[in-house]
Amino acid sequence: MNSVDAYIDKVKEGDVVEIKSKNGVVRVRAKISKNIREGVVFLPMHWGKQLQNDLNRANNLTFTRLDPQSKEPDFKYTTVSVKKYKKPQEKIVVIGAGAAAFRFIQNYREHNEQDPIHVFSKEPYPFYNRVLLPEYVTEELTWEQLQKIKEQELKKLKINLHIGLSIDKIDPIKQLVLDSEGNEYPFDKLIMATGSRAFVPKDAQLDLPGRFTMRNKTDADRFKEYLNSTNLAPETNT
Numbered sequence: 001m002n003s004v005d006a007y008i009d010k011v012k013e014g015d016v017v018e019i020k021s022k023n024g025v026v027r028v029r030a031k032i033s034k035n036i037r038e039g040v041v042f043l044p045m046h047w048g049k050q051l052q053n054d055l056n057r058a059n060n061l062t063f064t065r066l067d068p069q070s071k072e073p074d075f076k077y078t079t080v081s082v083k084k085y086k087k088p089q090e091k092i093v094v095i096g097a098g099a100a101a102f103r104f105i106q107n108y109r110e111h112n113e114q115d116p117i118h119v120f121s122k123e124p125y126p127f128y129n130r131v132l133l134p135e136y137v138t139e140e141l142t143w144e145q146l147q148k149i150k151e152q153e154l155k156k157l158k159i160n161l162h163i164g165l166s167i168d169k170i171d172p173i174k175q176l177v178l179d180s181e182g183n184e185y186p187f188d189k190l191i192m193a194t195g196s197r198a199f200v201p202k203d204a205q206l207d208l209p210g211r212f213t214m215r216n217k218t219d220a221d222r223f224k225e226y227l228n229s230t231n232l233a234p235e236t237n238t
Ligand SMILES: Cc1cc2nc3c(=O)[nH]c(=O)nc-3n(C[C@H](O)[C@H](O)[C@H](O)COP(=O)(O)OP(=O)(O)OC[C@H]3O[C@@H](n4cnc5c(N)ncnc54)[C@H](O)[C@@H]3O)c2cc1C
Pocket: 095, 096, 097, 098, 099, 100, 101, 120, 121, 122, 123, 126, 127, 130, 131, 132, 133, 134, 165, 166, 167, 168, 193, 194, 195, 196, 214, 215, 216
């Protein structure tokens, strides 16, 4: 679209715009140029199928009529309105507060500051680097060094963080999650970033002293406590 039209309509390069005609609607990213006349917009044809999205089809806007004799299709131009697209607000629920959840929230907030995001972590500690738990056990790193995000930065992400609460039930029909205290939270989009758990072979006899799985801070603290109780020198422990 022309840069003067874009200025008047408060559309910036790359903004999603909704183009409407008498026949239908498309939603595409705006490209702004001085090489197109004011009052005229141009939309490339034939990408709809390739992009697998009905909202990219320029044909949504044009007429489907044919010349009755030659069957030649109508001209591909029509009168349209162009408006910056504003996504309706959506409730986002994220189950998990690990690496995947963190990256999702960061990326989402780069594009959207408005949608409410509720994050649930069944662990009491959100957003830490569990890959470094062995270094925490051997005290090469402190707990603070494992934390991915400081309180101030967390505030900027504007999330509702529910710590120490697990999501025990999902109702996909009613679009609700139920937490371990019995509270319901509705969602429009649900992100399940629940990670993994330690696999224990059947014959592993985990009940014997000094055998642990290590997936979270609580496991690491138990392991640390055990190592301390052996009173062995640190070099022997590692
Ligand atoms: C010691 C160790 C070393 C590792 N080293 C590597 C490595 O070198 N490279 C690598 O790629 N990976 C490594 N991993 C694997 C690593 O854990 C994963 O790559 C990474 O943590 C996955 O991130 P995630 O967000 O998917 O899951 P996680 O980090 O496991 O996060 C899952 C989150 O979901 C929460 N959760 C789960 N169920 C529920 C529920 N029902 N309700 C609410 N919250 C819930 C958990 O509390 C947690 O906050 C290592 C793991 C460990 C433990």
